[in-house]
Amino acid sequence: MLSAIIALAVLAVIFGLALGYAAVRFKVEGDPLVEKIDALLPQTQCGQCTFPGCRPYAEAIAKGDADINQCPPGGETTIIALADLLGRDPKPLNPENGEEKPKRVAVIDEQVCIGCTLCIQACPVDAILGAAKHMHTVIAQECTGCDLCVPPCPVDCIDMVNIKPTVSTWGWDYPTPLPENLARLANQTNETSPPPKRNSSEPEATGVAETTKVASGGKQ
Amino acid sequence: MMRRLFNFQGGVKLREHKRESTQSPVIPANIPKTLILPLQQHIGSPAVATVNVGDKVLKGQVVAQAKGNVSVPVHAPTSGKVAAIGKHNIPHPSGLQSTCIIIETDGMDIERRQKSRFVNHKDLSPEQLRELIRQSGIVGLGGAGFPSHLKLSAERNRVKTLILNGAECEPYITCDEMLMREQAIEVIEGLNIMRHALQAPRCIIAIENNKPEALKEIKLAVKHNNLDFVEVVQVPTVYPAGGEKQLIQTVTGKQVPAQGLPIDIGVVCHNVGTAYAISRAVEHGEPLVSRYVTVAGSVAKARVLEVLIGTPVSDLIEECGGNRKTLSRVIMGGPMMGFALHNDDVPVIKTTNCILVNSSIADVPLPSRSKHALPCIRCGACSDACPVGLLPQQLYWHTRAKEFDKVQDYHLFDCIECGCCDYVCPSHIPLVQYYRYAKNTIWQQDREKKLSDISRQRHEFHKQRLEREKRERAERHKKKRQAVTADAAQDDKKAAIQAAMERARKKRETTNTMPKNTEQLTEQQQKHITEIDQRREKAPGPRTES
Numbered sequence: 001m002l003s004a005i006i007a008l009a010v011l012a013v014i015f016g017l018a019l020g021y022a023a024v025r026f027k028v029e030g031d032p033l034v035e036k037i038d039a040l041l042p043q044t045q046c047g048q049c050t051f052p053g054c055r056p057y058a059e060a061i062a063k064g065d066a067d068i069n070q071c072p073p074g075g076e077t078t079i080i081a082l083a084d085l086l087g088r089d090p091k092p093l094n095p096e097n098g099e100e101k102p103k104r105v106a107v108i109d110e111q112v113c114i115g116c117t118l119c120i121q122a123c124p125v126d127a128i129l130g131a132a133k134h135m136h137t138v139i140a141q142e143c144t145g146c147d148l149c150v151p152p153c154p155v156d157c158i159d160m161v162n163i164k165p166t167v168s169t170w171g172w173d174y175p176t177p178l179p180e181n182l183a184r185l186a187n188q189t190n191e192t193s194p195p196p197k198r199n200s201s202e203p204e205a206t207g208v209a210e211t212t213k214v215a216s217g218g219k220q
Numbered sequence: 221m222m223r224r225l226f227n228f229q230g231g232v233k234l235r236e237h238k239r240e241s242t243q244s245p246v247i248p249a250n251i252p253k254t255l256i257l258p259l260q261q262h263i264g265s266p267a268v269a270t271v272n273v274g275d276k277v278l279k280g281q282v283v284a285q286a287k288g289n290v291s292v293p294v295h296a297p298t299s300g301k302v303a304a305i306g307k308h309n310i311p312h313p314s315g316l317q318s319t320c321i322i323i324e325t326d327g328m329d330i331e332r333r334q335k336s337r338f339v340n341h342k343d344l345s346p347e348q349l350r351e352l353i354r355q356s357g358i359v360g361l362g363g364a365g366f367p368s369h370l371k372l373s374a375e376r377n378r379v380k381t382l383i384l385n386g387a388e389c390e391p392y393i394t395c396d397e398m399l400m401r402e403q404a405i406e407v408i409e410g411l412n413i414m415r416h417a418l419q420a421p422r423c424i425i426a427i428e429n430n431k432p433e434a435l436k437e438i439k440l441a442v443k444h445n446n447l448d449f450v451e452v453v454q455v456p457t458v459y460p461a462g463g464e465k466q467l468i469q470t471v472t473g474k475q476v477p478a479q480g481l482p483i484d485i486g487v488v489c490h491n492v493g494t495a496y497a498i499s500r501a502v503e504h505g506e507p508l509v510s511r512y513v514t515v516a517g518s519v520a521k522a523r524v525l526e527v528l529i530g531t532p533v534s535d536l537i538e539e540c541g542g543n544r545k546t547l548s549r550v551i552m553g554g555p556m557m558g559f560a561l562h563n564d565d566v567p568v569i570k571t572t573n574c575i576l577v578n579s580s581i582a583d584v585p586l587p588s589r590s591k592h593a594l595p596c597i598r599c600g601a602c603s604d605a606c607p608v609g610l611l612p613q614q615l616y617w618h619t620r621a622k623e624f625d626k627v628q629d630y631h632l633f634d635c636i637e638c639g640c641c642d643y644v645c646p647s648h649i650p651l652v653q654y655y656r657y658a659k660n661t662i663w664q665q666d667r668e669k670k671l672s673d674i675s676r677q678r679h680e681f682h683k684q685r686l687e688r689e690k691r692e693r694a695e696r697h698k699k700k701r702q703a704v705t706a707d708a709a710q711d712d713k714k715a716a717i718q719a720a721m722e723r724a725r726k727k728r729e730t731t732n733t734m735p736k737n738t739e740q741l742t743e744q745q746q747k748h749i750t751e752i753d754q755r756r757e758k759a760p761g762p763r764t765e766s
Contacts, residue, residue, distance in 0.1 A: 042668065043675035053679065077665065080622065125678040126685070144675050167260070169667075170314040171660030175593070175653045 033062045040081045044073040045124035046146035048098045053124065061086075069093050073145070075100035104145040104160045106138045112157035119149035119158060223424075223453050226473035228466045230607040231458040232640050234391050234556075236430060240522040241394045241514050246402055248510075248526045249539060254303065255323045255530030256567035257283065257294050258310045262359040263366045264290030269321055275302045278332040280507050283321050292357045292367050297509035297528035300325040311533075311552050311569060315562030323530070341413045341502050346374050349417045349502065356501035357508045357570075361493030362396075362462075363553065365571040368494055374419040380486035382420040383471060384411055384495055386427040386434065387455055387462030390554030393574040395512035396492050398524040400427070400434035403496055404441035406503075410495030411450065413502050418488060423450045425492075426471050430457045459556065460638040464489045466607050478634050493573075513568055515540040517551075517577035527568050533575055534564040542577050551576040556639040594647040602641035602651060608634050612641040612651055619658040624665070627658050635659075 037058035044054070049070040051057040060066035061082070068082040069091050076093070083090035093100060108119070108128075115133040120126075127143045130136030150158050165171075260266035267284035277283060277296040284294040300323045308320040341349060354369040362385060384407075388396040400407060415423055425442075427435045435454060442450050455461050455470050465476045467489065474485045482489055493511065500506045509529055513536065516522040520541025527536060533552070534544055544564065551558040552566075554574055568575075602612035611630055618626040632655060641651045741749070 038676070041672075043672035043679065045675065045679050054676070076622075124682055125675050126682050127678070142674070142678060144671075165314065165316065167310070167312055167314060167316050167318050169664075170312075170316060171664060172313070172653055172656040174657050175650045 031059075031062055034058050036085055037061050037082065040074075040078060040085065041071060042074045042078060042144075044144040044146045046073060046144070046148060048072050050097070067091075067094065070097045072098035072100055073103075103163050105140050105143045105163055106145065106147075106149055107140075107159050107161050108136055108138055109157040109159065110135050110137060112155050114155055116154060118152040118154065122148045122152045124148060223451060223471075224473075225453070225455060226470055227456075228461075228469045228607050229609055230605050230640060231460060231466070232605055232643055233457075234459045234643075236457075237391045237516070238394050238397070238430070241392070241516045241524055242397060244521070244523050246398050246512060246524045246526055249513075249528070249531060249536060251298055251325050251327060251329060251528065252531045252535045253325060254532070255297055255300070255325060255528060256308050256532060256565075257297075257321045257323065257530045258308075258567065258569060259284050259294065259319050259321070261294065261365060261529070261569040261571065262292055263364065264288065264292075266319070267291060267294050269305050269319075271302050271305075271321065273302050273305055276300075277302060277323060278330050280332045280509060282507075283323075286354065290367060290370065292354055292359055292369075293507075294321070295357050295507040295509050296323060297530055298323075298325050299328050299330040309563045309566045311561060311566040311572065313559040320567075341416055344502075346372075346417045346419065349413065352502060353417075353498055355507070356497075358494065358497045358501060359508075359570050360491055361497060361511060361570065361573070362491030363557070363571055363573060365569075368490070368498065371488055371490065372414060372417040374417065377419055378483060378486055379418045379420045379488050380422070381472060381488075382411070382415055382418055382423045383468060383487060383489045384423065384425040384492055385462060385464065385467055385489055386425060386431070386438070386492045387467055388431075389428060389457070389459045389462035390556050390558075390574075391459075392514065392516045392576050393554045394514045394516070395524050395573050397431045397434050398514075399496055399512050400431070400492055401437050404434075404437040405444070406499045407438065407492050407495045408441045408445055408447070408450070409503060410497070410499035412445075412447070413498050414490060414495060415449075420488070421449065423447075424471055425450060425452045426455050426467055427452065428457045428461055429454045459640065460607055460636070463607065463636055463638060465636070478631055508570060511568075511570065511572070513572055514574040515542075515577070516574065518542060518546075519577050529570055530567045532565050532567055533561065536568065536575055537564065537577055540577075547577065549578040551578065556643070557637065593649045596647055596649060599646060601644045601646065605640040605644040607638060607640060608636060610635060615658070616649065616651055616654055619654045622661075624658060624662050628662065632658055632662075 034055070035058075038055050041054040041058060047053065049057045049066065051060055051066065057066060057071070061068060068086065068088060069079050070093075071078050072093060076090075079093065080090050082088075106128075113130075113135050115130060115135060117130065117132050117136070119136060120128045120130055124146060125142055125144055127139045128136050128149060129139060145160065145163075147160060150160065259269060265288045268287050269284045271277060271283045276299075278299045279296060281296045282293050283296050283302070286293045302321060303324040304322040306319065306322075307317040308322065309315070310318045310320065312318070344352070350369040350372050353372065354367065358368045359365045360368055360371070386396055386400055388394070411423055411425070414420075425438055427438065429435075435452065439452050442452060453471055455467070460466055461470060464482060468482055468485070468487050469475055472485075472487060474487070476482050476487075477484055497508050497511070501508065510526055511529065512524055513527045514522075514524050515536050519537060523540060525536065525539070533550060537544060537547070537550070547564060550561045550564055552561055552572055552575060553559060555576060558574070558576060596613065596616065598613065600613065602616075603610075606612055608631075614630050615627055615632055615635070618624075618630065635652075635655050637652050637655065639652050642649075645651060
């Protein structure tokens with residue numbers, strides 16, 4: 001009886017020490033999920049998600065206060081990545097937060113700029129260079145295209161310009177989508193009165209068109 | 221001794237269309253009125269222009285200097301005057317413009333004064349050779365345009381085999397075949413130099429078996445030079461036998477590891493055109509200013525020309541009897557891997573091997589790259605044709621679903637974009653375009669990821685800076701407040717006020733003047749003043765105190 005109690009007590013002490021050591025040794029700093037979500041966000045810091053920056057939005061997603069479809073600069077890619085990470089279904093971008101636009105960069109019309117420093121204060125990544133009563137300019141490589149410098153400008157001298165592709169950044173387009181081709185072919189078959197054999201295969205063809213819209217479709 | 225050959229899987233048999241352009245000997249093309257020299261004709265960083273508008277240049281003079289290690293200089297192909305340095309259309313699938321040096325030729329073709337460079341390459345060290353090859357602006361002339369000096373480094377004697385690629389497997393292209401037929405001795409000389417630079421023990425020259433004359437000439441040249449370490453091999457005519465990795469597999473039986481380089485298995489592969497250019501550079505001191513180009517398709521006289529780099533494509537088409545007005549499409553490169561030009565005023569560059577003219581009158585039969593795509597029927601023909609052993613269908617599905625991580629699991633980046641899957645697809649699906657799209661998107665995402673990491677850092681710093689400024693401001697205010705309340709400061713101020721009052725009083729006494737508006741008041745004014753004084757007395761406050 002006594003030996004059993006002693007044995008259990010000793011075991012409890014050993015396990016307690018082991019657990020206590022593990023709690024110290026393997027302590028996780030902060031919430032790792034927030035880090036992971038933050039890594040997927042585009043870091044534009046534009047606030048279109050209604051949160052003051054990407055990290056607060058990541059924290060809100062981790063807590064469950066915000067949905068994953070509130071980031072217009074990230075667009076579809078970010079939503080798919082977030083859905084993958086969190087094991088949720090991707091959903092279209094919430095139109096209340098804005099729409100996905102091509103990447104842009106702020107350009108200051110230096111002839112008009114009065115050197116008020118308001119845009120410098122608004123820039124979340126310190127990408128505007130200048131001093132009071134001196135001309136300002138945007139460091140284009142650092143600009144995230146967040147639009148935050150546009151409203152404070154008292155003389156409206158900041159324009160958001162689409163970034164033009166250069167030879168090194170240009171990429172091939174996505175090929176013409178299949179449904180268009182099928183629609184065209186369907187029109188052709190309707191115009192030229194098809195032989196009876198073809199007639200029977202027609203509904204099949206349209207059926208294929210519908211299934212192939214889903215990537216996993218196209219089964220024959 | 222016959223060498224045992226190995227097969228690579230897949231590949232397709234294509235109609236060659238090579239006879240048309242191999243009937244007449246190679247002649248130099250006319251010197252055009254203007255030459256357009258893009259600063260980037262190679263993989264790597266663009267060269268930097270070293271001439272100014274209005275400068276006179278001589279043939280072979282450097283007009284743009286290499287920048288960084290992965291770069292080569294650009295030379296003037298003939299004598300003339302620099303007319304402009306600016307944006308011009310370049311041969312690129314995007315149809316975008318890039319910086320070019322535009323030279324107005326004078327037709328005299330005066331060469332720059334040569335230094336005494338007629339040296340034996342054996343006297344030069346491999347390093348000196350590489351530098352000479354680099355200064356001569358030589359890049360891989362097979363199509364990729366990778367600076368050749370980087371592929372000639374003999375690091376730790378890793379190179380066991382040097383393969384000279386004379387397979388030229390794409391239809392219509394014949395420039396390498398004509399080069400081997402007409403300049404076999406120079407090609408072998410170039411091979412010798414490359415071997416010296418690489419310190420490679422053995423060399424193999426691989427030629428497709430549809431070029432018997434080229435094979436004969438090369439064999440003769442090897443025999444004439446008594447080179448026992450060189451082996452000339454005939455490889456079967458299967459597209460893409462000329463692909464670097466496919467050729468290495470055919471000749472050595474070894475596979476280049478996925479996403480690796482041939483050097484990983486001790487092989488280096490160079491094009492025969494590069495060998496010729498190296499021979500001209502080392503033995504004759506001529507930089508790369510011209511190359512062999514096939515002009516084929518809907519032209520009256522399809523042939524191979526020796527063309528100055530920078531010659532506009534339109535000039536070449538006209539010289540070969542093509543009609544610029546009836547052009548429907550001009551392809552640079554072959555029908556399988558080439559790209560359609562947006563404009564025919566683009567220049568021939570170092571990597572241009574073929575100009576394939578398609579006119580609206582006589583259409584050239586090209587493999588299907590049509591927009592008549594139909595749904596995939598999962599026949600698997602693409603997997604059978606793929607020379608790399610990939611699963612094109614899986615790549616296609618995942619690209620369509622935009623699952624770019626899964627596309628990479630299926631080794632997208634080992635795709636050589638040869639177009640075999642495209643060619644055999646019964647549904648005419650433009651598969652290669654899907655793969656190119658996927659590759660570009662992945663690169664784009666990588667770039668954006670890097671940028672977003674920088675943005676995050678900058679934003680964190682921004683927040684820290686704001687906090688620091690806030691703290692500093694608060695500290696400053698605190699100090700000021702302390703200074704104001706300190707006794708010493710108080711006394712100083714009081715003393716100053718006292719002194720000022722004293723001064724005012726003295727002044728009043730000495731001048732004995734009072735403010736005029738307190739004398740000779742009317743009764744009404746006096747009444748008004750007393751009213752105000754009474755009101756002041758009633759209202760307690762700092763004003764009445766003073």
